[in-house]
Amino acid sequence: MKEIVLSEAEISDICKNLGQKITDEIKDEEKLPILVGIMKGGLNFTMDLLKNITAPVLTDYIQISSYSGTSTTGIINMKKDMTLDCKDRTVILVEDVVDSGYSIHYLKNYLFEKHQPKRLIVVCLLNKVNCRKIDVQIDYDGKKLEENKFLMGYGLDYNELYRNIPYVFVPSDEEVKEYDRLLKERN
Numbered sequence: 001m002k003e004i005v006l007s008e009a010e011i012s013d014i015c016k017n018l019g020q021k022i023t024d025e026i027k028d029e030e031k032l033p034i035l036v037g038i039m040k041g042g043l044n045f046t047m048d049l050l051k052n053i054t055a056p057v058l059t060d061y062i063q064i065s066s067y068s069g070t071s072t073t074g075i076i077n078m079k080k081d082m083t084l085d086c087k088d089r090t091v092i093l094v095e096d097v098v099d100s101g102y103s104i105h106y107l108k109n110y111l112f113e114k115h116q117p118k119r120l121i122v123v124c125l126l127n128k129v130n131c132r133k134i135d136v137q138i139d140y141d142g143k144k145l146e147e148n149k150f151l152m153g154y155g156l157d158y159n160e161l162y163r164n165i166p167y168v169f170v171p172s173d174e175e176v177k178e179y180d181r182l183l184k185e186r187n
Contacts, residue, residue, distance in 0.1 A: 005126070005151060006143060006168040011048065014142035018123060019052025021140060025121065026090060027055040033090040034117075036082060038107070039063035040163065041096035044155035045125045045142075049094060057092070060084045066103055076106045082115060091117040095124040096155050098138055099131040099148065108136070126151065126168070159183055 006014070026033045035057050037046030043061075050059060063080035091111060098104055108120055127141035131148045152158055153165030158179050171179070 003149075003170040004167055005145070005149075005170060006154070008166045011045075011125075011142075011154060011167065014125065015045070015048040015052045018140050018142060019049055019054070022049075022092060022121070022123065023053050023055045026053075026057065026092070029055075029090050031089045031118075032056055032058050033092060034058045034060055034082075034084055034086050035092045035094060036086075037061045038093065038095045038103070039080065040160075041155045041157065042094050042125075044163070045096055046094045049123065058084055060086075062107065064103060064107065076103055078110070082111075086111070086115045086117045088116065088118050090119050090121065091115075092121045092123060095122070097126040097128060097151065098122075098124045098136065098141070099128040101132045101134040101136040104136045104138075105134050125154075 035046065035050055035053070037043055037059070039061050040063065060082045061080065062082050065077045065079055066075060093107060095104060104122055111117055111120060121139045122137060123140040124138055125142040127138055127144045128148055129144050130146055149170045151168050152162055152171050153168045155163050156168060157163045158171065158176065161179050161183060
């Protein structure tokens, strides 16, 4: 039996709740805020969260990578930058999971140095609070996790596999072996 961390219904409730909170916070902004999804893992959450924000907002994406297989490399690679000008605008940065804090720390510094937003609001679906290697401010999180387990589904992958599962789960060792076999045979 799969260890489910977030069901489809729980994800839906989180998106509704956070969407309302973010709407309340940004509804009176002078310039349109920009919702920035962090690719690729944050795409599902970004799109579902966006559906629940009723204030006008622009959207953009940024892509970084720091994972290989089931663990973080600790090295952050910028793969795709934002395309919209966010100077003097509020930016809502949407991440799937915050664990070590390195990615969010890197992105916050990068965005303030290069793009100069008025402010950043950081939103994550899953907040692995006991995994921090560096202190970062998370403004909104969907669920706090105490344990550091490898997660898949709802945008979270294993070597690009199974981002399409509509819930978040912890794969078993047997499942990871099967994913490796599948990737080797059919990739």
